[in-house]
Amino acid sequence: MSTSRSLRSRLTRSYWICYGQRSRTPLPSSPLDLVRLPCFNKSQLMDAVTNLAHAVRDDPKTFSRVHSVVWMGGALDHPGNTSPSAEFNCYADPYAADQILTAVKQGFFNLIMCPLDITTPHRIPFSDLIHDSYIPDSNGVTTSDPSIGPLRAFLSAVLLRVRGIQASFGLPDAMEMHDPLAIWYAIANAGRSFSDPAPGWSLRPREFKIERRGEYTRGMCVVDRRGTNEENEDRTKNQRLQGKAVRAPKLPPKDEDVDRMGKTVEKPGRLPMVVVGTPGSEELRKILLGRVFGTEA
DSSP: OHHHHHHHHHHHHHHHHHHSSOOSSOOOSSHHHHHTSTTOOSOEEOOOHHHHHHHHHHOHHHHTTOOEEEEEOOOSSSOOSSSSSBOHHHHHOHHHHHHHHHHHHTTSSEEEEEOHHHHTTOEEEHHHHSOGGGSOOTTSOOOOOGGGHHHHHHHHHHHHHHHHHHHHTTOOSEEEOHHHHHHHHHHHTTTOOTTSOOTTOEEEEOOOEEOSSOTTTTTBEEOOOSSSGGGTSOGGGOHHHHHTSOSOSOOOOOOTTBOTTSOBOOOOSOOOEEEEEOSOHHHHHHHHHHHHHOOOO
16 A cells, blocks of 8 residues: 555656646646646646647647646657657657647747657667566576565566567567656756756757648658758858859849749747757666666666
8 A cells, every 4th residue: 555655646646747736726637727726827838749739729828838748759850669760659649749840839838849859869768678587487487586675566567468469579678768868858947948958958940840641741840951951061151062064143142032933931929949968878767767666876
């Protein structure tokens, strides 16, 4: 019984660190229920992108109380994990992801995004997460150790299967910390502006669109790299490239308001902020093992 109370306390504590103050009110069943709570005050919000898109569409006035959304999703300069080009959350509901991105660009709220680019390198070895008693011996037999508690037992049983699947794909023998990294950011930066993140964290604004209907690119985060700053260089201002051209009048300055096809460029009022730096994978390992299992890494 004491173990169950301890686990429930940890989960409740984590929930309110991310979402607001402690309350005896039953946990809300939707983002809007959460935002309507009296204790919710311009806090960070985390939820599935489909739920968030419904909330923005159903009651934008109430949702305007949200200061920022922390979202694990997308892949900008990294391969996808559900398709060659798309991360799971973007692939599962690209329309919702696009609605959230549009709302951000219109200035309704801030979006802090943790894409595969930053989450994939953060791994914790399965040997840290799966208890030894759940690893089969040479005869395929496992031993039972009731002293490890229900949480460790549950995770060991679940992750043993995940470990086998990853091994069959030739992936490293470690669990990629996708969602935990987003939660880590929210906890470490609670009450802070993304322009002044906690030590070790860094963010960068990124411009991209989300493919909604592509046969092969559904859910892809489409970055326009044609001579834009996303390529870290504007080719119309590259003196080396201009010097190789045939003698001709000087290239005209780039028109920032018109694209290559002569269409007016719609400039967003706000861009999503993408997490590009953290205190490190080893630091996450220490924090997670300490918080979840109460052990020192």
